[in-house]
Amino acid sequence: MSLPIIWWVALLLLAVQLVLWKSRAGTFLWTLVSCFSFWVFLRFGFTVPVPQSVISLYMGIALLAAAAYVTSSRDRLEGFTGPLVRLCTEPARRPLLYAVVLLLPALAAFAVYRQMNVKLEAPAFGRTIHPAPPDSITVHDKALNLTTLDNPYRTLEKSDPPAFASHVANGRRVYYENCFYCHGDALRGDGMYIHGLNPIPTNFADAGAIALLQESFIFWRISKGGPGLPEEGGPWDTAMPAWEKFLTEEEMWDVTLFLYEFSNQRPRAREGVHE
Amino acid sequence: MIKKGLAAALLALLGLAAIVGTSKFLMDREYKSPALTPPGQTAETPRDRGLADQRAEQEKADKEKPYQEAEYRPFPKVGSRVAVWVAAQLHLLFAAFVLAVPLFALIIEFIGYRTKDPRYDRLAHEFTKLLSVSFSLTATFGAMLTFGLIILYPKFTNYLVSVFSPTFLPYVGLFFFEAFFLYTYYYGWGKFSPRVHLLLGLGLNVVGTAIMLIANAWLTFMTSPSGISETGALISTWDAVRNFTWMPINIHRIIANVAFGGSVAAAYAAFKFLGAKTDEERAHYDWMGYIGNFVAICAFLPLPFAGYWLAKEIYAYSQTLGLTMMGGAFSWLFIIQAVLIGNLFLGANYYLWLGMGRIQGAQHFQKYIKYLLILVALCFMVWATPRSIISTVSEIRAMGGSSHPALGFLGVMSAKNTAVNILILTTYVSFLLYRRGGKTPTVKWAKTGNLAQLGIFLAAASIVLFLGVYGYFVEASVRIAFSIPQVLSVLFAMVSVTVIDVFLYKNAEQAGEPRWGQIAPISQYVLIFIAVTFTWLMGLMGYVRSGLRQHWHVYGVIRDTSVDAFTPTLGFATKVVSVTVLIFFLLISFVFWLASLGGKKDWEPRVKEGAKNNLPEPEDLGAAV
Numbered sequence: 001m002s003l004p005i006i007w008w009v010a011l012l013l014l015a016v017q018l019v020l021w022k023s024r025a026g027t028f029l030w031t032l033v034s035c036f037s038f039w040v041f042l043r044f045g046f047t048v049p050v051p052q053s054v055i056s057l058y059m060g061i062a063l064l065a066a067a068a069y070v071t072s073s074r075d076r077l078e079g080f081t082g083p084l085v086r087l088c089t090e091p092a093r094r095p096l097l098y099a100v101v102l103l104l105p106a107l108a109a110f111a112v113y114r115q116m117n118v119k120l121e122a123p124a125f126g127r128t129i130h131p132a133p134p135d136s137i138t139v140h141d142k143a144l145n146l147t148t149l150d151n152p153y154r155t156l157e158k159s160d161p162p163a164f165a166s167h168v169a170n171g172r173r174v175y176y177e178n179c180f181y182c183h184g185d186a187l188r189g190d191g192m193y194i195h196g197l198n199p200i201p202t203n204f205a206d207a208g209a210i211a212l213l214q215e216s217f218i219f220w221r222i223s224k225g226g227p228g229l230p231e232e233g234g235p236w237d238t239a240m241p242a243w244e245k246f247l248t249e250e251e252m253w254d255v256t257l258f259l260y261e262f263s264n265q266r267p268r269a270r271e272g273v274h275e
Numbered sequence: 276m277i278k279k280g281l282a283a284a285l286l287a288l289l290g291l292a293a294i295v296g297t298s299k300f301l302m303d304r305e306y307k308s309p310a311l312t313p314p315g316q317t318a319e320t321p322r323d324r325g326l327a328d329q330r331a332e333q334e335k336a337d338k339e340k341p342y343q344e345a346e347y348r349p350f351p352k353v354g355s356r357v358a359v360w361v362a363a364q365l366h367l368l369f370a371a372f373v374l375a376v377p378l379f380a381l382i383i384e385f386i387g388y389r390t391k392d393p394r395y396d397r398l399a400h401e402f403t404k405l406l407s408v409s410f411s412l413t414a415t416f417g418a419m420l421t422f423g424l425i426i427l428y429p430k431f432t433n434y435l436v437s438v439f440s441p442t443f444l445p446y447v448g449l450f451f452f453e454a455f456f457l458y459t460y461y462y463g464w465g466k467f468s469p470r471v472h473l474l475l476g477l478g479l480n481v482v483g484t485a486i487m488l489i490a491n492a493w494l495t496f497m498t499s500p501s502g503i504s505e506t507g508a509l510i511s512t513w514d515a516v517r518n519f520t521w522m523p524i525n526i527h528r529i530i531a532n533v534a535f536g537g538s539v540a541a542a543y544a545a546f547k548f549l550g551a552k553t554d555e556e557r558a559h560y561d562w563m564g565y566i567g568n569f570v571a572i573c574a575f576l577p578l579p580f581a582g583y584w585l586a587k588e589i590y591a592y593s594q595t596l597g598l599t600m601m602g603g604a605f606s607w608l609f610i611i612q613a614v615l616i617g618n619l620f621l622g623a624n625y626y627l628w629l630g631m632g633r634i635q636g637a638q639h640f641q642k643y644i645k646y647l648l649i650l651v652a653l654c655f656m657v658w659a660t661p662r663s664i665i666s667t668v669s670e671i672r673a674m675g676g677s678s679h680p681a682l683g684f685l686g687v688m689s690a691k692n693t694a695v696n697i698l699i700l701t702t703y704v705s706f707l708l709y710r711r712g713g714k715t716p717t718v719k720w721a722k723t724g725n726l727a728q729l730g731i732f733l734a735a736a737s738i739v740l741f742l743g744v745y746g747y748f749v750e751a752s753v754r755i756a757f758s759i760p761q762v763l764s765v766l767f768a769m770v771s772v773t774v775i776d777v778f779l780y781k782n783a784e785q786a787g788e789p790r791w792g793q794i795a796p797i798s799q800y801v802l803i804f805i806a807v808t809f810t811w812l813m814g815l816m817g818y819v820r821s822g823l824r825q826h827w828h829v830y831g832v833i834r835d836t837s838v839d840a841f842t843p844t845l846g847f848a849t850k851v852v853s854v855t856v857l858i859f860f861l862l863i864s865f866v867f868w869l870a871s872l873g874g875k876k877d878w879e880p881r882v883k884e885g886a887k888n889n890l891p892e893p894e895d896l897g898a899a900v
Binding site for chain 1: 593594595596598599602604606614617618621624625628629631632641644645648649651652655656659660661662664665666667668669670671672673674675676677678679680681682683684686687747750751752753795797825831
C-alpha cells in the first residue's frame with residue numbers, strides 16, 4: 001500500500017474513536033483521547049512536519065473547544081469530573097492515584113528533557129514575506145509609477161502570441177543565466193546556493209506567492225532586490241541583488257513573464273484603482 | 276552640697292562663654308575671598324561681570340528671537356504618539372458605546388411600545404442609564420485628544436484645520452444637539468407620550484450618527500486623502516470628506532459600534548447578575564445579558580464582510596497600503612485578529628449552549644453540540660492558520676519555504692472566506708437550536724418545513740465550499756469577488772430559514788417558559804469575556820487602520836518627521852492597546868457602579884442604639900419650625 005502517511009494516521013485515529021464509541025467511553029476518557037489523538041495527527045500525520053508554532057496554535061484551540069464542550073452542560077461536567085473525583089476519594093483506586101501522582105511530574109520532567117535536548121538553532125522568526133512597495137521607483141534613470149505600472153509585453157499574449165512567446169523564451173534565458181542558482185531549476189526556491197541562505201529564496205511554484213502579486217511588484221523586487229527594500233518594514237534578511245545593475249528593463253519584464261508562464265500562474269489583476 | 280553644685284554650674288557657664296568668645300574672635304579675623312563675599316559688601320569681581328554679561332546677552336537674544344511655528348512638542352515619559360494614541364482610543368471606545376446604546380435602546384423601546392410588554396421598556400431604560408456618564412467621558416477624552424493634537428502635533432493639526440474647518444462648526448452644533456437629545460431622552464423617560472419619546476430617541480440616533488460621519492471624514496482623509504492638489508492644497512472640502520475609505524469606514528463602524536455596545540451592555544448585565552441578591556434580579560439581568568449578547572452577535576455576523584469591503588477599498592486606493600496591511604508589517608496582527616474573532620464565535624456559541632440549560636425540553640439538542648463544536652473549532656483553526664508560518668530555520672528548510680505544503684492552503688483568502696462563512700452558519704444553527712428549545716411545531720407542514728430548512732442550509736454550505744475550493748484555481752481578483760456570492764448565500768440562508776422558522780413555530784407547543792436566571796454563572800463570565808475581546812479587537816484593528824500610513828500623518832501629503840516616525844513592534848503596539856483596554860474597563864466599571872447607585876437606598880445618618888428613641892417625632896420638628 002502506498003497511502004500517504006496522513007491517511008494511515010487518520011485511519012488509526014478513526015479506529016481509536018470507533019473503539020471509544022463501541023466501549024461507550026465516558027466524557028473524561030473521550031475528551032482526553034480525542035485531544036491526544038489530535039496532537040498525534042498533527043505531530044506524525046504529515047510527511048512534511050508541521051511547525052511547532054502551528055501545533056501550539058491548533059492545540060490551544062482544540063483544548064479551548066474541549067473545555068467549552070465539557071462545561072457546556074451539567075451532565076457533561078459531571079461526566080468529566082466524576083472519574084477524577086472517584087480517583088481522589090475512593091480507597092480502592094489509591095494505587096492508581098499514587099501512580100498518577102508519580103506519573104505527572106515524570107511526564108513534566110520528560111517534556112522538559114525533550115525541550116532542552118534539541119539542536120541549537122536560531123529562534124523562530126515571523127518574517128514579513130510581501131514588503132510594501134513604494135509608490136514610484138527609478139530604474140535606469142526612468143521614473144516608474146508602481147501604482148499604474150503594467151508589464152508592457154503582457155498585452156502581446158493576445159495581440160501577438162509569437163512575439164509573446166519570444167519574450168517568455170528570453171525570460172527563460174535570463175532566469176537560467178542568473179536566477180536559478182538560488183531559486184532552483186523548477187522555480188521552487190531550492191537552488192544550489194540554498195544551503196548558504198537564510199531565509200531561503202522564494203518558491204515561485206507556491207500558489208500563494210507570485211499569484212497574489214501584480215507584475216509591477218515582481219518588477220520592483222527584481223530591479224531593486226534586497227538593497228531596495230523599504231526601511232520601515234525591516235529588518236530584511238535577503239541576499240537578492242538589485243538586478244537593474246545587470247539586466248535591461250526588457251529582460252526584467254521578460255523574466256517576470258517567464259515566472260508566471262513556467263509556474264502556470266496568472267499575475268494578480270489590478271483592482272478598480274481609484275484615480 | 277547645693278552651694279557646690281551652683282559653683283560647678285557657674286563654672287561650666289563661664290567656660291562655655293570663654294569658648295564662644297574665643298571662637299568669635301578667631302572667626303572675625305579669618306581670610307575671606309572677595310568672590311565669596313556677599314554682593315554689595317565688596318567690589319564687583321570679574322566673575323560677576325561675566326555672569327551679568329551672560330544674562331544681558333540672553334535677554335537680548337530672547338528679545339530678538341524670531342517666531343517659529345513648532346512642528347512637534349514632546350510629551351513626558353511615554354512620548355507624544357502614545358499619549359495621543361491612548362486618548363484617541365479611549366475617546367473612540369466611549370463614543371462607540373454612546374452611539375450604539377441609543378440605537379438598540381430605541382429598537383427595544385419600539386418593540387415594547389408595539390407589544391405593550393413593559394419588560395422591554397424597562398430594559399431599554401436600563402440600557403440608557405449607562406449613557407449619561409459615558410457621554411461625559413466621551414467628551415472628556417475628545418477634549419484630551421483635541422488638546423493633545425493641538426499641543427503635540429501643531430503643524431499637522433493646522434493642516435487638518437485648513438482642509439476641514441468648514442466641518443467644525445456643524446460638528447459642534449451637532450454635539451450640542453446630541454447632548455440635548457440624550458438628556459431629554461434619558462430624563463424624559465416616562466414623562467412624555469411614547470411617540471414623542473421614541474422621536475427623541477430617533478433624533479439622538481440621527482445626530483449621533485451624523486457626528487460620527489464627520490469625525491470619520493477626518494481620519495479616513497489621513498489614510499486616503501482626496502480633494503487636494505499634489506502639494507496638499509485644498510481644492511474641495513466635500514471631496515476631502517467623501518474620500519475613498521470614508522463610506523466603508525462609516526458602514527464598518529456603525530455595525531461594529533452596535534456589536535461593541537451590545538457586548539458591553541451584556542457585560543453590565545453579567546456584572547449585575549453576579550451581584551444579584553434575589554431570583555427576580557437574576558432573571559432580569561439574565562434576560563438583559565441575553566438581549567445584549569443577541570444584539571452584539573447579530574451585528575457581529577456581517578462585520579467581517581464590511582471589513583473585507585474596507586480592505587478592498589484600501590487595496591484599490593494604494594497597493595502599497597494594501598500590501599502593508601495584509602502582507603507586510605501588519606499582517607501578523609490579522610492572525611491575532613483571527614484568534615480573537617475565533618474566540619468570539621466560540622464564546623457566542625458556548626453562551627447559547629449554556630443557555631439551553633434554562634429551557635425545559637431543550638435537552639435533546641445537546642447531542643448536536645459535539646458536531647457544532649467540531650465545525651467551530653475547525654473553522655477557527657483554518658482562520659487562524661498563517662500563510663507564512665513562524666518557523667525555525669530547520670522547519671523552513673523542511674517545508675521548502677515559509678508556508679507548509681499542506682497547511683499553506685489554509686492560509687489564503689479562499690480558505691479564510693470559507694471558514695468564516697461556515698462559522699457564521701454554525702453560529703446561526705446554534706441560535707436556531709436555542710430558539711427551538713422546548714418547542715414542538717403544531718403546523719401540518721412541519722416535516723416539509725424542516726426539510727426545506729435543511730435543504731437551504733446544505734445548499735448555502737455547498738455554495739460556500741464550492742466557491743472556496745474553486746477560488747484556488749482562479750486569479751486573485753476573481754477569488755476576492757467570490758466572497759460576494761458566498762456571503763449572499765449565507766445571508767439568504769439565514770433570512771429564509773428564519774422566515775420559515777417563524778411560521779413553523781407559530782402557535783407551537785411549549786414545554787415551559789425559559790427559566791430566566793437559571794443559567795450557570797460561568798455564562799456571565801463568557802459575556803464579560805466577549806465584551807473584553809470585542810474591545811481589544813477594536814483597539815488592535817484601529818491600530819492597523821491608523822498605523823498602516825507608517826511614516827505619514829496624511830498619506831503621501833504630510834510626512835511624519837517626529838521622533839516617533841517609525842512603526843512600533845507588534846509587541847509594543849499590543850501592550851499599548853491592552854493597557855488602553857484595561858483603562859477603558861476600569862472606567863466603564865465606574866460607569867456601571869454609578870448606574871447601579873440609582874437602585875440603592877438614600878443615605879441616612881447612623882443612629883446609635885438607644886438614641887433612636889430620643890429622636891424628635893416629625894410632628895415635634897414641625898412644631899419647632
